[in-house]
Amino acid sequence: MNAIPVSSDNPKLRILGRLDRSRTPLALDWTGSSIEVQFRGSDLWAELEAPVMSPVMWVAVLADGCPVARFPVEPGIRFYPLVLGMEPANSRTVTLVKETQCMPDNPAATVLVHSLRMNGSLEELPARNLKIEFIGDSLTSGEGALAPNGNDEWIPLWFTACGNYSFIACRALNAERSVLSQSGWGVCWDWEHNPAHTMTEFYEQTAGVLQGPEAEARGCGKPWDFASWQPDIICIRLLTNDCGGMNQKNSFEQDRDTVVRGAADFLKIVRRNNPAAKIVWILPGTDVHPELAEEAVALARREGLENLFTFALPDYGPEDMGARFHPNAEYNRKVGLLLAEFLKEI
Template structure:
C-alpha cells in the first residue's frame, strides 16, 4: 500500500456531497441516495466511515466510471473501505457512492458518516455542473425497498433496499441531474399504512432529516431547518398516496399514550368515507402549497400508480383544487406503469424492471418541462 494522505470532506471542495445534509463535519449521509461524487487522478482511494445502528445496517453502493463495482454494509464504528487501488495515476476516475439504506425513523441509532478520504498522490478535479436538480419525495418505492433481491423474499432488511435500482436514480441520470431524496417506507400524505398519523411525511419536509430521531441525530443536524435556498431544484417529484390507500383497509392505530384511535375509514360497500377522503384531498393540496413555497421555480409532478390506483381520484382532486386556488400552472399529475408479476421484486415491491419502466415515463414527462426543445 502506498503512503496515503487523509483529508476531511471540508478540505476537498471538489467533492460533491449528495443528498440533504447539515453544514457540519463529519458529513452525515441521512437519506436514500445520499453520498459523494468526485473525480480523482490518483492510483488509490479509500473512504473512512463512522456508522452505527440497532435495527438496520447502512448499505452503500459504489460506482466507478459509471459501472456498479461494489455494494456492502458499513460496519458499526470506525472503518475504512477501499474504493480502488493499483489504477493508472494521472487518469481521472469518476466515483459516486450512494447510501442504499433509507433514513430510519424506528432506529434512532442508525447513522452513516464519511469522516474523510484517504488517497495516494493525485488530484481531485472539479466536476461538471449538473444539467438539472431534482428532488424526489416518497415512500418505500422511492426508498428502493425490494428493488434488489429475488421475488418472494419477505425479510424486511437493509440488504433489500437499493438507491441504484431506483426510478429516482435512473430518472436523474437520464436527465444529467443531481438529485435528492426524502422518503420513508410505509409513510403517506396524512397517515402511514397502519393509520399512524405520525407517519405523514409532509410534516417532516422542512427539516434536514426530521425522521432521524434521537439526541445523536439531533447533534448531527437532522432536526435543523433545511436550507432550501442553497439547493433549488428544477423539479420536485412527489410519489405519495400508496400507504394512505392501504390505511383505508387497515384497522385503526391506537396512540399508546392517550389511547386515542386514528383511522382512515372505508364504508361498508368498500368506498372511502367522504370525510376521510376529503382529509387526504386537503393533504395533497396543502403539501403542494408547502413544496411550492420553498421551491418557487420548480415544476411539481405528483406520481402515483405503481402499486395500485385506488386513491387516484382523490389525489387528482387535491391537485386540481391546488391549481384552481393558486393559478399555479407548473403542476402535473403523472400515472406511472403498474407493477406486474414479471416486474415485482423483493418484499412484493417494484423490482428493477418496474423502476426502469417508471423512470422512462417520468423522464419523458420531465423532459417536456425541463428540456422543451430537445428531441423526445
C-alpha cells in the same frame, strides 16, 4: 498516499442530499445521500463509520455513474476501498451513495463520512444539467428492489438507492438528486392510519423523520436551508400509504376529502419553499386510487399554484416483484427511463 477530511468547505466535493453540512463528520441519513468527487489516480478510499451494529447501513460506489461496489458499513471507524487499480492517468467521477433509508426506530443508525485517502488527486467536478428532488415512500426508498421474486424479508440488504427509478431518471438526465422517502409513510397518515408518520410534517426539516438525542446531535431536526439547494424539478410519489391506512380502517368514503385537501396543502408547502420548481405528482397505481392525487393537483391549481404536473407509471405485475410485493430493480429501470423522457418535455 494523500488524505483529506470530508467537509462541505472543500469545493472539490459535491454533497448531495439533505444533511447538516456545518458538522463533521458528515452524516448520510436519507437514502441516496452522496459524496461525489472527480478523481484522477489509481486508488481511492473512504473513512466511514457506522455508530451502531443494527440495522445495517449499506452503501454503493459508482464510477462515472456505473455501480462498481456495494457493501455494509461496519461498526467503528475504518477505511473502505471505493475504486482500486484504476489507470492512474485517467479522471473519473466517483460517487459514494447511501443505499439504506432512514430508520426512525433506531435514529442512531447512519453512515458517517470522515475522510478520503487516495493515490491520486481531486479535480474540479463537471456541473450537472439539473437538480431533482424526490419525495416518497417505500417505492422511492427502493424497498425490496434487489430481492428475488416472492421474498418476504424486510431488511436493509434489499433496499437500494441505485437500483431505484429516481437514480435511473437522474442518470439519464445528468441531474443531481436529493431523496426524502420513508417506507410506510404518507401525506396525512401512514399505512396503519397513524397521523404521526407523514412526510408533510417533516418536509421543512433536514431529516426530521429521525428523532432523539443521536439524531439531534447530527442536526436532523434543524430547519432545512432551502436556499442552499433549489431543485429545478420536484417529483412527489405519495398517497399509496394514505390509501392503505384508509383500507385498514375501512374509511375511504369518510377520509377521501381529507386526503385530497391534505395533498393539496402539501403541494403548497413544497411550492412555498421551492418557488421556481416544476412539481410532478407521480400517481399511485391504478388499484390505489390515483384519482385522489389528480384531484389534489387540480385543487391546488384552482387555488393558484402553477407548474404542476401529474405522471402515471405503468402498474407492476407479479413478474416485476422483488420483496414484499414491491417492484424489482428491472421494473425501476424501465420506469425511471419513462420518467426521464417525461421530465424532458415539461
